[in-house]
Amino acid sequence: xxxxxxxxxxxxxxxxxxxxxxxxxxxxxxxxxxxxxxxxxxxxxxxxxxxxxxxxxxxxxxxxxxxxxxxxxxxxxxxxxxxxxxxxxxxxxxxxxxxxxxxxxxxxxxxxxxxxxxxxxxxxxxxxxxxxxxxxxxxxxxxxxxxxxxxxxxxxxxxxxxxxxxxxxxxxxxxxxxxxxxxxx
Amino acid sequence: xxxxxxxxxxxxxxxxxxxxxxxxxxxxxxxxxxxxxxxxxxxxxxxxxxxxxxxxxxxxxxxxxxxxxxxxxxxxxxxxxxxxxxxxxxxxxxxxxxxxxxxxxxxxxxxxxxxxxxxxxxxxxxxxxxxxxxxxxxxxxx
Numbered sequence: 482x483x484x485x486x487x488x489x490x491x492x493x494x495x496x497x498x499x500x501x502x503x504x505x506x507x508x509x510x511x512x513x514x515x516x517x518x519x520x521x522x523x524x525x526x527x528x529x530x531x532x533x534x535x536x537x538x539x540x541x542x543x544x545x546x547x548x549x550x551x552x553x554x555x556x557x558x559x560x561x562x563x564x565x566x567x568x569x570x571x572x573x574x575x576x577x578x579x580x581x582x583x584x585x586x587x588x589x590x591x592x593x594x595x596x597x598x599x600x601x602x603x604x605x606x607x608x609x610x611x612x613x614x615x616x617x618x619x620x621x622x623x624x625x626x627x628x629x630x631x632x633x634x635x636x637x638x639x640x641x642x643x644x645x646x647x648x649x650x651x652x653x654x655x656x657x658x659x660x661x662x663x664x665x666x
Numbered sequence: 667x668x669x670x671x672x673x674x675x676x677x678x679x680x681x682x683x684x685x686x687x688x689x690x691x692x693x694x695x696x697x698x699x700x701x702x703x704x705x706x707x708x709x710x711x712x713x714x715x716x717x718x719x720x721x722x723x724x725x726x727x728x729x730x731x732x733x734x735x736x737x738x739x740x741x742x743x744x745x746x747x748x749x750x751x752x753x754x755x756x757x758x759x760x761x762x763x764x765x766x767x768x769x770x771x772x773x774x775x776x777x778x779x780x781x782x783x784x785x786x787x788x789x790x791x792x793x794x795x796x797x798x799x800x801x802x803x804x805x806x807x808x
Contacts (some may be wrong), residue, residue: 497726500719505712509697512711513689515718516704521682531718536725553690560682591672598674601681625684626677650688654703657685661704 491551493541499551500535507552514556518563520660522597525563533565534558598626604663608655618652739795751783754790761799 491499503511515527534555537543543561545554609619617638624634635645692700701711749757758781781789793799 500722503715506694506697508715509694509701509708509711510689510692512706512714513692513697513700513704514686515714516701516706517686517689518682520704521678521685528714528718531715532721532725535718535722539722539726540729550690556686556689560686563682591674594672594675594678598678598681601678622681622684626681628676628680653685653688654700657700658703660685665705 489548490544490546493539496538496541496545496551500539500555503552510552511555514559516661517657518559520657520664521601522563523600523664530559530562533562537562601626601660604656604659605652608652608659611655617648618655621648621652622656741801749787749790751786754783754786755781757799758786758789758793761793765798 511531512527515531519525519527519530534543538545538555538558543554543558545551605619605622609616612618617640620638621634624637625631629637631645631649635642638645640648689697689700698708701707706714790799794801
Protein backbone atom coordinates (compact mmCIF):
# COMPACT_ATOMS: atom_id res chain seq x y z
CA UNK A 482 0.00 0.00 0.00
CA UNK A 483 1.47 3.40 -0.96
CA UNK A 484 1.46 6.52 1.22
CA UNK A 485 -1.32 7.99 -0.92
CA UNK A 486 -3.39 4.82 -0.45
CA UNK A 487 -2.70 5.02 3.29
CA UNK A 488 -4.13 8.52 3.44
CA UNK A 489 -7.33 7.36 1.72
CA UNK A 490 -8.16 4.86 4.47
CA UNK A 491 -8.71 5.06 8.23
CA UNK A 492 -5.70 4.07 10.33
CA UNK A 493 -6.20 1.08 12.68
CA UNK A 494 -6.14 3.53 15.62
CA UNK A 495 -8.88 5.65 14.05
CA UNK A 496 -10.92 2.53 13.33
CA UNK A 497 -10.57 1.38 16.96
CA UNK A 498 -11.81 4.80 18.09
CA UNK A 499 -14.79 4.63 15.70
CA UNK A 500 -15.70 1.12 16.92
CA UNK A 501 -15.43 2.22 20.54
CA UNK A 502 -17.74 5.17 19.96
CA UNK A 503 -20.64 3.73 17.94
CA UNK A 504 -24.01 5.47 18.10
CA UNK A 505 -27.11 3.57 19.21
CA UNK A 506 -28.32 3.21 15.62
CA UNK A 507 -24.94 2.07 14.35
CA UNK A 508 -24.84 -0.52 17.14
CA UNK A 509 -28.26 -1.72 15.98
CA UNK A 510 -27.06 -1.79 12.36
CA UNK A 511 -24.04 -3.94 13.23
CA UNK A 512 -26.18 -6.34 15.23
CA UNK A 513 -28.65 -6.57 12.34
CA UNK A 514 -25.90 -7.24 9.79
CA UNK A 515 -24.49 -9.97 12.04
CA UNK A 516 -27.85 -11.60 12.70
CA UNK A 517 -29.13 -11.56 9.13
CA UNK A 518 -25.83 -12.76 7.66
CA UNK A 519 -25.43 -15.55 10.22
CA UNK A 520 -28.95 -16.74 9.44
CA UNK A 521 -28.03 -17.40 5.80
CA UNK A 522 -25.67 -20.22 6.82
CA UNK A 523 -26.31 -22.83 9.51
CA UNK A 524 -23.57 -23.11 12.11
CA UNK A 525 -22.41 -19.50 12.00
CA UNK A 526 -22.57 -17.49 15.23
CA UNK A 527 -23.39 -13.79 14.72
CA UNK A 528 -21.04 -12.87 17.58
CA UNK A 529 -18.16 -14.60 15.81
CA UNK A 530 -18.95 -12.72 12.63
CA UNK A 531 -18.88 -9.44 14.49
CA UNK A 532 -15.72 -10.30 16.41
CA UNK A 533 -13.74 -11.24 13.28
CA UNK A 534 -14.89 -8.20 11.32
CA UNK A 535 -14.06 -5.80 14.16
CA UNK A 536 -10.73 -7.48 14.83
CA UNK A 537 -9.56 -7.34 11.22
CA UNK A 538 -10.58 -3.68 10.95
CA UNK A 539 -8.82 -2.84 14.24
CA UNK A 540 -5.63 -4.64 13.23
CA UNK A 541 -5.63 -2.91 9.85
CA UNK A 542 -6.02 -6.21 7.97
CA UNK A 543 -9.09 -4.64 6.38
CA UNK A 544 -8.83 -0.91 5.80
CA UNK A 545 -11.93 1.25 5.61
CA UNK A 546 -11.84 3.97 2.92
CA UNK A 547 -12.44 7.44 4.37
CA UNK A 548 -15.21 8.06 1.88
CA UNK A 549 -17.13 4.95 3.07
CA UNK A 550 -19.47 4.72 6.06
CA UNK A 551 -17.53 2.67 8.67
CA UNK A 552 -20.60 0.67 9.69
CA UNK A 553 -21.40 -0.27 6.10
CA UNK A 554 -17.74 -1.20 5.68
CA UNK A 555 -17.94 -3.42 8.79
CA UNK A 556 -21.15 -4.97 7.43
CA UNK A 557 -19.33 -5.82 4.21
CA UNK A 558 -16.42 -7.19 6.24
CA UNK A 559 -18.83 -9.53 8.06
CA UNK A 560 -20.23 -10.51 4.69
CA UNK A 561 -16.71 -11.53 3.61
CA UNK A 562 -16.14 -13.46 6.83
CA UNK A 563 -19.16 -15.71 6.27
CA UNK A 564 -17.39 -18.43 4.31
CA UNK A 565 -14.31 -18.47 6.57
CA UNK A 566 -16.39 -18.92 9.69
CA UNK A 567 -18.50 -21.60 8.11
CA UNK A 568 -15.33 -23.56 7.35
CA UNK A 569 -14.05 -23.22 10.93
CA UNK A 570 -17.42 -24.14 12.36
CA UNK A 571 -17.57 -27.36 10.37
CA UNK A 572 -14.03 -28.27 11.40
CA UNK A 573 -15.01 -27.80 15.04
CA UNK A 574 -18.04 -30.03 14.52
CA UNK A 575 -15.72 -32.64 13.03
CA UNK A 576 -13.48 -32.58 16.08
CA UNK A 577 -16.53 -32.75 18.35
CA UNK A 578 -18.05 -35.95 17.02
CA UNK A 579 -14.68 -37.35 15.85
CA UNK A 580 -16.37 -39.09 12.96
CA UNK A 581 -15.10 -36.86 10.18
CA UNK A 582 -11.52 -36.08 9.27
CA UNK A 583 -10.44 -32.53 8.52
CA UNK A 584 -9.77 -33.63 4.97
CA UNK A 585 -13.39 -34.64 4.54
CA UNK A 586 -14.52 -31.07 5.08
CA UNK A 587 -14.43 -29.25 1.78
CA UNK A 588 -16.54 -26.24 2.50
CA UNK A 589 -15.84 -24.60 -0.82
CA UNK A 590 -16.90 -27.69 -2.71
CA UNK A 591 -19.28 -27.32 -5.66
CA UNK A 592 -21.86 -29.41 -3.78
CA UNK A 593 -21.71 -27.11 -0.76
CA UNK A 594 -22.62 -24.05 -2.82
CA UNK A 595 -25.46 -25.84 -4.61
CA UNK A 596 -26.78 -26.97 -1.22
CA UNK A 597 -26.60 -23.45 0.24
CA UNK A 598 -28.38 -21.83 -2.67
CA UNK A 599 -31.04 -24.57 -2.58
CA UNK A 600 -31.45 -23.75 1.13
CA UNK A 601 -32.20 -20.09 0.34
CA UNK A 602 -34.51 -21.06 -2.53
CA UNK A 603 -36.40 -23.36 -0.21
CA UNK A 604 -36.87 -20.52 2.28
CA UNK A 605 -38.10 -18.31 -0.56
CA UNK A 606 -40.59 -20.98 -1.65
CA UNK A 607 -42.07 -20.89 1.84
CA UNK A 608 -42.17 -17.10 1.78
CA UNK A 609 -43.88 -17.21 -1.63
CA UNK A 610 -46.80 -19.12 -0.08
CA UNK A 611 -47.69 -16.01 1.92
CA UNK A 612 -48.26 -14.15 -1.34
CA UNK A 613 -50.75 -16.68 -2.73
CA UNK A 614 -51.17 -16.56 -6.51
CA UNK A 615 -48.99 -13.47 -6.85
CA UNK A 616 -45.78 -14.96 -8.29
CA UNK A 617 -43.90 -11.65 -8.41
CA UNK A 618 -42.00 -12.17 -5.11
CA UNK A 619 -40.33 -15.33 -6.41
CA UNK A 620 -39.52 -13.55 -9.70
CA UNK A 621 -37.94 -10.64 -7.81
CA UNK A 622 -35.85 -12.92 -5.60
CA UNK A 623 -34.69 -15.10 -8.49
CA UNK A 624 -34.02 -12.06 -10.65
CA UNK A 625 -31.85 -10.41 -7.98
CA UNK A 626 -29.99 -13.68 -7.36
CA UNK A 627 -29.39 -13.93 -11.12
CA UNK A 628 -27.83 -10.48 -11.03
CA UNK A 629 -30.60 -8.49 -12.71
CA UNK A 630 -30.80 -4.85 -11.64
CA UNK A 631 -33.81 -3.44 -9.82
CA UNK A 632 -34.75 -1.37 -12.86
CA UNK A 633 -34.61 -4.41 -15.13
CA UNK A 634 -36.91 -6.42 -12.85
CA UNK A 635 -39.21 -3.44 -12.30
CA UNK A 636 -39.58 -3.01 -16.07
CA UNK A 637 -40.19 -6.74 -16.54
CA UNK A 638 -42.94 -6.72 -13.93
CA UNK A 639 -44.37 -3.39 -15.05
CA UNK A 640 -44.22 -1.91 -11.54
CA UNK A 641 -43.59 1.72 -10.63
CA UNK A 642 -40.71 2.63 -8.31
CA UNK A 643 -42.78 2.82 -5.13
CA UNK A 644 -44.63 -0.45 -5.72
CA UNK A 645 -41.38 -2.25 -6.57
CA UNK A 646 -39.55 -0.98 -3.49
CA UNK A 647 -42.48 -1.92 -1.29
CA UNK A 648 -42.46 -5.44 -2.74
CA UNK A 649 -38.70 -5.85 -2.21
CA UNK A 650 -39.06 -4.67 1.36
CA UNK A 651 -41.75 -7.28 2.07
CA UNK A 652 -39.73 -10.10 0.50
CA UNK A 653 -36.61 -9.15 2.44
CA UNK A 654 -38.55 -8.92 5.68
CA UNK A 655 -40.30 -12.30 5.23
CA UNK A 656 -37.12 -14.03 4.07
CA UNK A 657 -35.02 -12.79 6.99
CA UNK A 658 -37.75 -13.77 9.42
CA UNK A 659 -38.14 -17.22 7.87
CA UNK A 660 -34.41 -17.89 7.96
CA UNK A 661 -34.24 -16.74 11.57
CA UNK A 662 -37.04 -19.16 12.53
CA UNK A 663 -35.21 -22.00 10.75
CA UNK A 664 -31.94 -21.36 12.54
CA UNK A 665 -33.75 -21.18 15.89
CA UNK A 666 -35.17 -24.68 15.52
CA UNK B 667 -21.92 -29.79 -11.93
CA UNK B 668 -19.07 -27.28 -11.87
CA UNK B 669 -21.07 -24.77 -13.92
CA UNK B 670 -24.12 -25.18 -11.73
CA UNK B 671 -22.02 -24.89 -8.57
CA UNK B 672 -20.11 -21.76 -9.57
CA UNK B 673 -23.44 -20.29 -10.64
CA UNK B 674 -24.86 -21.34 -7.26
CA UNK B 675 -22.04 -19.51 -5.44
CA UNK B 676 -22.69 -16.34 -7.43
CA UNK B 677 -26.43 -16.65 -6.86
CA UNK B 678 -25.90 -17.25 -3.15
CA UNK B 679 -23.67 -14.16 -2.87
CA UNK B 680 -26.19 -11.98 -4.70
CA UNK B 681 -29.12 -13.35 -2.67
CA UNK B 682 -27.24 -12.61 0.57
CA UNK B 683 -26.48 -9.08 -0.68
CA UNK B 684 -30.18 -8.66 -1.37
CA UNK B 685 -31.03 -9.69 2.20
CA UNK B 686 -28.76 -7.09 3.84
CA UNK B 687 -28.58 -4.22 1.34
CA UNK B 688 -31.25 -2.10 3.02
CA UNK B 689 -29.56 -2.00 6.45
CA UNK B 690 -27.46 1.09 5.74
CA UNK B 691 -30.58 3.12 4.97
CA UNK B 692 -32.97 1.97 7.72
CA UNK B 693 -34.33 4.53 10.17
CA UNK B 694 -34.09 4.09 13.96
CA UNK B 695 -37.62 2.73 14.14
CA UNK B 696 -37.06 0.37 11.21
CA UNK B 697 -33.83 -0.91 12.73
CA UNK B 698 -35.55 -1.63 16.01
CA UNK B 699 -38.47 -3.37 14.26
CA UNK B 700 -36.14 -5.42 12.05
CA UNK B 701 -34.18 -6.64 15.06
CA UNK B 702 -37.33 -7.49 16.97
CA UNK B 703 -38.58 -9.58 14.07
CA UNK B 704 -35.46 -11.70 14.46
CA UNK B 705 -36.08 -12.03 18.20
CA UNK B 706 -33.36 -9.53 19.14
CA UNK B 707 -34.26 -6.79 21.60
CA UNK B 708 -32.33 -3.59 22.33
CA UNK B 709 -30.29 -5.12 25.18
CA UNK B 710 -29.34 -8.19 23.15
CA UNK B 711 -28.22 -6.04 20.21
CA UNK B 712 -26.09 -3.79 22.35
CA UNK B 713 -24.58 -6.64 24.39
CA UNK B 714 -23.81 -8.53 21.15
CA UNK B 715 -21.80 -5.58 19.86
CA UNK B 716 -20.29 -4.85 23.29
CA UNK B 717 -19.09 -8.45 23.70
CA UNK B 718 -17.56 -8.44 20.23
CA UNK B 719 -15.89 -5.08 20.90
CA UNK B 720 -14.46 -6.34 24.20
CA UNK B 721 -13.22 -9.64 22.80
CA UNK B 722 -11.69 -7.67 19.94
CA UNK B 723 -9.99 -5.35 22.47
CA UNK B 724 -8.59 -8.36 24.36
CA UNK B 725 -7.30 -9.91 21.14
CA UNK B 726 -5.73 -6.59 20.17
CA UNK B 727 -4.02 -6.38 23.57
CA UNK B 728 -2.64 -9.90 23.18
CA UNK B 729 -1.46 -9.06 19.68
CA UNK B 730 0.31 -5.91 20.87
CA UNK B 731 1.97 -7.82 23.73
CA UNK B 732 3.17 -10.56 21.36
CA UNK B 733 4.55 -7.92 18.99
CA UNK B 734 6.35 -6.12 21.84
CA UNK B 735 7.87 -9.41 23.05
CA UNK B 736 9.03 -10.20 19.55
CA UNK B 737 10.63 -6.77 19.18
CA UNK B 738 12.37 -7.18 22.52
CA UNK B 739 13.71 -10.60 21.51
CA UNK B 740 14.95 -9.20 18.22
CA UNK B 741 16.64 -6.22 19.83
CA UNK B 742 18.37 -8.50 22.36
CA UNK B 743 19.45 -10.86 19.61
CA UNK B 744 20.85 -7.89 17.68
CA UNK B 745 22.91 -6.77 20.67
CA UNK B 746 24.32 -10.24 21.21
CA UNK B 747 25.71 -10.54 17.72
CA UNK B 748 27.48 -7.22 18.23
CA UNK B 749 29.82 -8.61 20.89
CA UNK B 750 32.81 -10.92 20.50
CA UNK B 751 33.69 -14.16 22.27
CA UNK B 752 36.22 -12.56 24.61
CA UNK B 753 33.71 -10.01 25.89
CA UNK B 754 31.02 -12.71 26.23
CA UNK B 755 33.45 -14.79 28.37
CA UNK B 756 34.24 -11.79 30.53
CA UNK B 757 30.56 -11.01 31.12
CA UNK B 758 29.86 -14.70 31.88
CA UNK B 759 32.77 -14.88 34.36
CA UNK B 760 31.39 -11.82 36.06
CA UNK B 761 27.86 -13.24 36.12
CA UNK B 762 29.03 -16.56 37.63
CA UNK B 763 30.97 -14.74 40.33
CA UNK B 764 27.83 -12.83 41.26
CA UNK B 765 25.54 -15.87 40.92
CA UNK B 766 27.66 -18.91 41.83
CA UNK B 767 24.70 -21.30 41.90
CA UNK B 768 22.81 -19.67 39.03
CA UNK B 769 24.21 -21.83 36.24
CA UNK B 770 25.52 -25.35 36.96
CA UNK B 771 28.97 -25.63 35.40
CA UNK B 772 32.54 -26.60 36.28
CA UNK B 773 34.91 -24.43 38.27
CA UNK B 774 37.28 -24.27 35.30
CA UNK B 775 34.45 -23.08 33.08
CA UNK B 776 33.55 -20.42 35.64
CA UNK B 777 37.02 -19.01 35.11
CA UNK B 778 36.51 -19.07 31.37
CA UNK B 779 38.79 -22.05 30.78
CA UNK B 780 37.75 -24.74 28.28
CA UNK B 781 34.93 -22.68 26.76
CA UNK B 782 35.16 -21.76 23.13
CA UNK B 783 34.16 -18.29 21.95
CA UNK B 784 31.21 -19.85 20.17
CA UNK B 785 29.95 -21.60 23.33
CA UNK B 786 30.46 -18.45 25.37
CA UNK B 787 28.41 -16.44 22.87
CA UNK B 788 25.62 -19.03 22.97
CA UNK B 789 25.53 -19.06 26.77
CA UNK B 790 25.63 -15.26 26.82
CA UNK B 791 22.74 -15.11 24.33
CA UNK B 792 20.67 -17.56 26.42
CA UNK B 793 21.19 -15.50 29.56
CA UNK B 794 20.24 -12.31 27.69
CA UNK B 795 17.10 -13.96 26.34
CA UNK B 796 16.18 -15.19 29.81
CA UNK B 797 16.57 -11.65 31.06
CA UNK B 798 19.31 -12.73 33.50
CA UNK B 799 21.75 -10.19 32.07
CA UNK B 800 21.32 -7.05 30.07
CA UNK B 801 22.71 -6.89 26.53
CA UNK B 802 24.32 -3.58 27.56
CA UNK B 803 26.08 -5.20 30.51
CA UNK B 804 29.82 -4.67 30.72
CA UNK B 805 32.14 -6.94 32.72
CA UNK B 806 32.24 -5.56 36.24
CA UNK B 807 28.70 -4.13 36.17
CA UNK B 808 26.72 -5.00 39.28
